[in-house]
Amino acid sequence: MKFKQNLTNNILIISLVLALLLVSGCTGGSQEKHEIYDVDIYKGTDGLVVEFAKDNPPSTVLEKQPFAVGLQMYNKGAYDINEGWVSLITEEDYVEVRKWGDLNPHTTKLSSFSLEGKTKFNPDGGQKLSIVEMHSNELPSLEETHTVFVGANFCYPYKSKLSDSVCIDPDIYNTRKIEKACEVDEITSSGQGAPVVISSITPKLLSMNANLLKPQFKVVFENRGQGKVIKPEMVQTACTSGALSRDDLNGIHISSALLSGEPLKCDPEYVLLRDGKGTSYCTLENGINKAASAYTSSISVEVEYGYTNNIGKQFEIRKVE
């Protein structure tokens, strides 16, 4: 009997141990966690991402009926949008804007908006749904249906910033037979959390005089987003019927370029992107001593620009039977 009792106890114990092992095994996958400070928000090429809210506008609207156009905005870039603008493109003969939700109390087609970008605490970026209350007009007598276009044109200021370390080696001909602290190399980036990407910084030392060298950096910019770049000061104009010149398009402004805290002079400061690409050369005007050993220095380049995104959709206005 005792043997039997021991056997039963052993089985129970073994069962309990196995059960514990199983339970503990199930929770093993949850051990990995993202730390907030691990998130690199300066990645990617997205800025403002916009889309129409689902079924707003609906695919079919009856005449003389209210309907809504939902503008879903996501700032998936690393920078906040302040004083962005959005304008609606509508067919006045068929629809009219009644109320622009929280963006604009007026019935104008142009409205401003702001939207927070990605942060370490909000790695997905800010998002906003703007509901535009609209109304369909009565169709002309012999029209049964009419296909109407509604579009939204978003214009907002944005910026891109690249901060990295760069090796400065005054021994430009590599004549010194000593071990160098660093090697000169090109800095490349696939995105800094903005549609305009500082895709590369290539260091170069130019001889100023017998003692000094002038560090120069070739900075290449690319528009890798879906929209178009405009001059930052033309942001609002771009969302209106105002005139834009060719120079207003694709113009970015280098707002800051620093090498170890010292400002670099960039030429041109306003860079025009051609075929989505542009280059500027940033130079440390004071120069560095030729006799200095190779060293690593921090470099940061920041550009400001305006950016536009457009979305459009067709829907049908149908006569009331």
Add this chain to the structure above:
Amino acid sequence: MVWAAAAKPLGRKVGPYVAKKVGEKAAKAASGMAAAAATGAAIGAASASSSGGSGSPPSSYTPSSGTVGGPSIATRFRGQATHGDEIPAIFWLILGLLITFFDVFWTRFSGINGSYFMNYIFNDPLGFVMKYCFNLILIGVFLFIMFYRGNWNPKEALSLYIFLFICQIPLYFAQGSVGMYLRIPFYLFVYNALIVPNAGDIRKARMQMAVMILIDFFGASTFNYLLGTSAAGTAFARLNFHIIPVWFFAMLSFTKGMDSRKSTSCKILSWFVIFLLIAGTITQFVGAVNMSTSIAAYEQEQFRNFYSDAFENIKKAYVGTKEGVAQAWNESKNAYLYQEEFYTGEIDHNAKQDLGVEIDKIEFGRGELYADEPIDLWATLVVNQLETATGSQETITVNTSCIVDKHDLEKKKSADVVRPDSFVAVESDEMPIDCMFRSNFFSPGTANIYLGAQFNFMTQAYQKVYFINKDTSLALRREGLDPLDNYGITDKDPKTIYTNGPVNIGMQFRQSPVPIDTSEVASYDIHMLGITVTNQWDGKLLKIKSFEFTLPAGMKLSETKTPSTSGEVSSPYECSGFKFSCAAGENDATVCTLIDPSKITEIESYKTFRCPVELANKDRILGESPISILYFRANVEYDYEIEKYTTLRIKESPEMAKIRSETKATKPSLSPLVAEMKQGETRTVDLLSLHEDKIPIDKETPDRYLYFEIVSQSSPEVAECELYGNNQLVCDSKNQDGIAEVVIQVSDLYHKVRQTVTLYVGQTSLPASDTESDLLKQAIEAINVYPSGADKVFNKQVYFKNHESVSLSFTKNDFVYETSSNNDYQIKAKKTNFDCLEDYEFRFIATGETGSETLHIPINMVCSECNNYCNCDTAGLCEASKAGCEWDVSCHPKS
């Protein structure tokens, strides 16, 4: 037998010549039997000579071998045909066509009615066999040829006998037909000169000739019979045998071996005839007819119609294609050369239905339409319209018409009743339209019925145009960006959209997006708006009632400084020379209306208006958005006419055809019986034997039944008659001299004719024979007129049946008269101041197939007081023929 004797000495050597001579003789034969024998002999002799007794081929005969006076016609033709085709095939083809044309337009030969022929056989088969299969002449001719040839081969004998038998049939059964007599020389010629030389074998030649004779004489009725009873008959019931040139196709077959058949002219003629026949068959069915012994007038018309319509359709197809190509070319040319002169658009495909008024298929109630019956045809008018902006609907007023042969000014006439002739459609609707024609409205043949509908309608159109700041557009384009693409617009080249209907409206402003120059220096901002109104249906755009277009907010019509002509409304706004008035519309739009639409005459194709549009308020045009989307609109109200036509094949009804057929064949009239009888005598008269036209009763109309009855008898104290067994009139004279008259009516299904049988009993003398027409005699009855000086109205009803037309005339033209329907004349005539010295009479001229007859109805001047004839002498004095007559009319002397 003279011809036989004449043929014998020459036969073997100059067979063809003999054949020809004998044939000529046969052709001259006056009566049926002689002609039958002669023709059979002629053809038979030719057969004999052709076979040559030795079976040598026809080509073994030479033109010079023993001929008398040179080569015979037959030999010459044969020799030529076999050796050199000197008589070209085209000759035979034309001959084949000619015989068809002769039949239709001259001889009216239509062969033998097969059913009568079969009835004849089945009614008395033994008699038929004895009379036609073994008659002495046939046997005699057969034996002559057999002896002459000396070839007693049973097959040869049988072939010859059957051939001779078939040859004689037409001569017995188609006596009196010009077509038949024409065929005797034709057969002889074709057989000897074409069939025999080309057949190569005499039996084959005989068979070919026999078949052609059978087709020629029985084809029409057999064709008709087969079509009438077969399933195919329904589909092809309207096909007429006479439109098929049988001999033409026969000639094609017989000339198959000739080299000249390959000539271009032959080919062209052959294909032309075949093409005409096919085109005619496809495009037009001709009414079936009841075959009779001759072709009726309307069948000639059918023949003409068939081929003329075939020509017409071919012509139409050619012209239509030509015009279509020309139109397409012109439109392309306009579009290319004058790009701003012609604009078109697209139908609003979003519309759920077609708009406008359409005529559905025109239908008529039955498969066969007969001239002597009322004809009703109908169609459905489909009205489609949309609700207006107010939710109500525009009313469409539709006026309908039904016109026969509309485009033929001479034949054009309207239907008796069109119902409804007008209606108002408040909503989309279907309205049945009836066109009714009284009986005898149409003559047998074809008639084109045009069912038309006039209605008011409106077409709207809009043109979407994008506007963009010029600098922005330029900047985008320099960057290689399409402005519209840039703003997510996919409908980059919007076309004018117009509501469906008879009219197409096309508009063009400028290529989108239109750049707007907002700079201060911009001076010239006038752009042309082109609007084209195109008649896109087949109907007529009768009248533009109103035309307006709307300019978007910020635009206005540019003022034009052209001086107005006198009487013209003064307006600074003008498009292509037409004045417009402009006013503010909804939402700051500008509505411009054509001031005098009546200045636009009928638009056959299109009308373009070019309007200078000024961009007056550019900020308003561009609005707040980078792209503005605006609409130009146009609206035209008009009267439109559509029509649809159908071709009716009007046939003569079987009843009427039969009546006519029988009328032609028989006149159910009696020979006048005038008999002298002694007192107390009984006389039996077979009325059937008094029937004038005996043959048709037992031959052509075997199923006919004549019914006799006594209508009235006069002087029964002189004689009395009774009818026994329908047609046996038995009269008993009494014991008193005098004249007794018995009026007999003879009738069949379609006729009623009366005849007086006059019996003179005792010493009463016979009167002079009556020569008046039997047919019209019933109507001869003096109309007594009492010339009292006042208006005299007298009625007379005269019944004419089976006449194509009857006209009425008077000896004096100063009668006022009325008549009524075709066959039943109710005359109401009046005249004042009758002149006693004048003779008055009505004259009816009845015209039928067999000619015309005139019926004279005298108007006797009767004195009102004494009821006596007014006889005036040359001095103008009345001559009282009876005592106590007092005249109340004044007689005027004859000048």
